[in-house]
Amino acid sequence: MSAPFTPTDEQRRILDHADGHLLIEAAAGSGKTSVLALLALEYAAVGRAVLALTFSANGKAVLADRLAAWNPRLADKVTVATIDEVCEAEAQRCLADDRLSVDDGWALDHVLPCVIERTNEAFAGDERHPQLEGHAEARRDLLDAFRFIKQSLAPGLIGDEQDPDWIEQAIGDRPYPVWHAFLEYERRRAVLPVERRKRRGRGFRLAGDACYDLVRAAGQEGLNPPGFGQRYLLLDEFHDTSPLQLEFLSLWGRRLQRVVAVGDRDQALQAWRAADAAHIFPAFCERFAVRTRLPLSLSFRFGPRLAQLANALRSPSQAPVQGAGDSPGRVVEERRPLAAFLKALGQDPDAGGCAILARDAGQLVPVQLALAELGQPFRLHERVLPFWRRGEARLLQALAEIVAAPRTGETRAHAQPDPEYLKRQRRLLAERLLSLPGWLLGDATRQDLIDHIADSAANWRAVCEMLPRVPFSPDAGEAQRGRRSQLQAAIAALLEAPADQALGPLVRAFARAARLETDLAAYAGSREQGRARVAAWRHLVDHLDAQGFTAAGWLKRLADLERRHRYPSETARPGPLLSSIFHAKGSEWDRVVLVGLEEGRFPLANVPFAEEKRYAYVACTRARRALILHAEPGATPGRLLPLLMEAAQ
Numbered sequence: 001m002s003a004p005f006t007p008t009d010e011q012r013r014i015l016d017h018a019d020g021h022l023l024i025e026a027a028a029g030s031g032k033t034s035v036l037a038l039l040a041l042e043y044a045a046v047g048r049a050v051l052a053l054t055f056s057a058n059g060k061a062v063l064a065d066r067l068a069a070w071n072p073r074l075a076d077k078v079t080v081a082t083i084d085e086v087c088e089a090e091a092q093r094c095l096a097d098d099r100l101s102v103d104d105g106w107a108l109d110h111v112l113p114c115v116i117e118r119t120n121e122a123f124a125g126d127e128r129h130p131q132l133e134g135h136a137e138a139r140r141d142l143l144d145a146f147r148f149i150k151q152s153l154a155p156g157l158i159g160d161e162q163d164p165d166w167i168e169q170a171i172g173d174r175p176y177p178v179w180h181a182f183l184e185y186e187r188r189r190a191v192l193p194v195e196r197r198k199r200r201g202r203g204f205r206l207a208g209d210a211c212y213d214l215v216r217a218a219g220q221e222g223l224n225p226p227g228f229g230q231r232y233l234l235l236d237e238f239h240d241t242s243p244l245q246l247e248f249l250s251l252w253g254r255r256l257q258r259v260v261a262v263g264d265r266d267q268a269l270q271a272w273r274a275a276d277a278a279h280i281f282p283a284f285c286e287r288f289a290v291r292t293r294l295p296l297s298l299s300f301r302f303g304p305r306l307a308q309l310a311n312a313l314r315s316p317s318q319a320p321v322q323g324a325g326d327s328p329g330r331v332v333e334e335r336r337p338l339a340a341f342l343k344a345l346g347q348d349p350d351a352g353g354c355a356i357l358a359r360d361a362g363q364l365v366p367v368q369l370a371l372a373e374l375g376q377p378f379r380l381h382e383r384v385l386p387f388w389r390r391g392e393a394r395l396l397q398a399l400a401e402i403v404a405a406p407r408t409g410e411t412r413a414h415a416q417p418d419p420e421y422l423k424r425q426r427r428l429l430a431e432r433l434l435s436l437p438g439w440l441l442g443d444a445t446r447q448d449l450i451d452h453i454a455d456s457a458a459n460w461r462a463v464c465e466m467l468p469r470v471p472f473s474p475d476a477g478e479a480q481r482g483r484r485s486q487l488q489a490a491i492a493a494l495l496e497a498p499a500d501q502a503l504g505p506l507v508r509a510f511a512r513a514a515r516l517e518t519d520l521a522a523y524a525g526s527r528e529q530g531r532a533r534v535a536a537w538r539h540l541v542d543h544l545d546a547q548g549f550t551a552a553g554w555l556k557r558l559a560d561l562e563r564r565h566r567y568p569s570e571t572a573r574p575g576p577l578l579s580s581i582f583h584a585k586g587s588e589w590d591r592v593v594l595v596g597l598e599e600g601r602f603p604l605a606n607v608p609f610a611e612e613k614r615y616a617y618v619a620c621t622r623a624r625r626a627l628i629l630h631a632e633p634g635a636t637p638g639r640l641l642p643l644l645m646e647a648a649q
């Protein structure tokens with residue numbers, strides 16, 4: 001099958017462009033990805049080696065699907081990858097190269113300078129703190145601090161970065177940038193052996209960046225990733241390019257015959273990675289001597305009403321887009337309680353063509369909970385975890401297991417026949433519980449305990465009974481002791497709790513005693529993720545309270561949900577698709593429901609409003625025909641809801 005449409009004149013000009021590199025900056029739905037896919041197929045048809053790079057896994061899937069649907073034979077000749085995948089492959093190759101060993105010395109030589117640079121950027125203009133590079137004393141301080149921390153306190157300290165006691169103990173009176181640089185450095189160093197990235201957790205955000213550092217450190221001569229053989233480079237979602245990624249792309253430089261980049265600065269969502277669309281487009285033009293920019297001014301995704309909304313959200317510098325879709329489009333404000341609205345949606349035979357989007361995956365937890373209680377089917381974007389597999393829910397499950405664990409033996413109402421599955425589950429739960437930073441268990445001890453729990457459900461309780469008695473190491477400081485005894489007391493209280501008591505108040509008490517929310521926040525890759533995690537945790541606990549679950553009841557509910565998720569009934573109607581906005585990039589649905597438009601949720605507090613507006617733009621422009629904006633009736637709407645409704649009038 002070829003493209004299901006005839007390219008417009010504007011699109012044809014891009015396809016026929018034969019003179020040098022090309023940049024297309026255009027609005028959502030204007031056919032950027034479609035044109036890139038057509039171009040890739042045209043190049044492949046005449047035997048040109050094409051590499052199509054995207055900046056997100058979702059973008060890659062959308063592009064690859066389109067190529068495969070339009071021309072399966074030629075699609076095989078186009079390499080589609082995310083830029084991180086290409087860079088990681090190259091980093092792996094560097095790591096496997098005997099001439100480049102990644103030991104502490106290497107990391108100090110190659111990574112530390114980048115960390116110092118980043119730290120200096122963070123403190124530029126701050127007179128209270130010296131710049132690190134070129135400042136011999138501060139640099140020596142930094143290295144001393146690394147040594148000290150590595151020898152004694154590393155695991156707990158990294159986990160507890162928000163705790164001033166720890167900071168003081170480890171860093172003493174060294175300047176704050178030293179502390180900041182240490183954390184940066186430690187995160188990067190920890191993720192340098194790329195295979196560890198699979199473990200995610202702390203440092204995940206910087207794993208990709210560490211690969212770029214590594215490749216850059218290896219130098220241009222060493223480069224040979226699969227894409228370096230290709231001379232035609234197509235870049236989708238170019239607005240999400242970080243400066244490090246632009247450096248990486250520049251290493252291809254003169255080997256490339258043609259680069260075609262498409263993007264939309266208003267869809268830039270990777271600011272956390274230092275991607276800055278306003279600067280990246282001019283920087284790209286300069287680096288690659290791009291002389292031609294071509295427009296795309298019609299959106300085929302939606303009609304005039306949604307185009308009007310899209311234009312109101314775009315940067316003033318961008319030319320307006322015209323809605324050429326086959327429906328005029330509808331924008332509706334929905335203020336029924338979420339559960340009532342979802343119930344009505346479930347009765348609609350077209351619910352399967354609908355996507356429910358939220359600012360982040362944590363904000364989808366209440367939607368999942370409401371649908372689960374209604375017994376309505378739903379699908380999840382493949383990158384969005386079911387709520388019961390998220391970190392905070394696993395922790396909650398671990399706590400419920402402790403309360404519900406039989407005093408002897410292994411039988412339990414929700415036990416399932418697959419022992420391997422149960423073993424894996426226990427391992428995951430034990431990992432979640434025993435990795436709380438306050439335990440300060442050495443890696444080996446923690447692993448032993450986790451293995452022990454994984455072996456048998458009887459050991460789960462035995463280990464929990466033992467935990468409150470684990471002695472302190474003689475060198476443990478005051479803060480460490482305090483932190484550990486709080487956790488120990490909290491675990492002991494859970495063990496005493498009657499199994500048939502409501503679970504909500506029990507875990508609330510545990511969370512308070514163990515300062516759990518601090519840990520949840522500290523575990524996240526960023527402050528923003530930390531907040532989302534805490535919010536998701538609170539939703540879960542509120543839900544337990546509202547539904548009055550006991551520990552055993554909750555575990556049974558989770559087991560049912562997991563079973564339904566793993567073995568969906570083939571006859572059931574498909575429910576709506578749930579996705580975070582980030583993972584919805586590049587996709588489109590007839591009807592989009594945007595939930596969580598309440599104050600403090602979307603827009604998020606403490607995130608620049610411009611960024612939240614970009615998230616809203618991406619979400620709203622996924623709709624082909626109808627956009628439904630939801631906020632709970634009792635809650636104050638955030639700034640976005642009236643803005644969106646007004647823009648759509």
Ligand SMILES: Nc1ncnc2c1ncn2[C@@H]1O[C@H](COP(=O)(O)OP(=O)(O)OP(=O)(O)O)[C@@H](O)[C@H]1O
Pocket residue numbers: 005006007008011026027028029030031032033034035264267299300301585586587588621
């Ligand atoms: N010339 C055309 N005629 C009809 N439909 C078209 C045309 N060009 C693109 N489309 C359709 O418009 C929709 C949006 O296209 P596409 O996803 O390529 O846009 P985009 O600019 O990449 O969007 P986004 O930036 O939001 O990811 C798709 O359904 C595509 O098939």
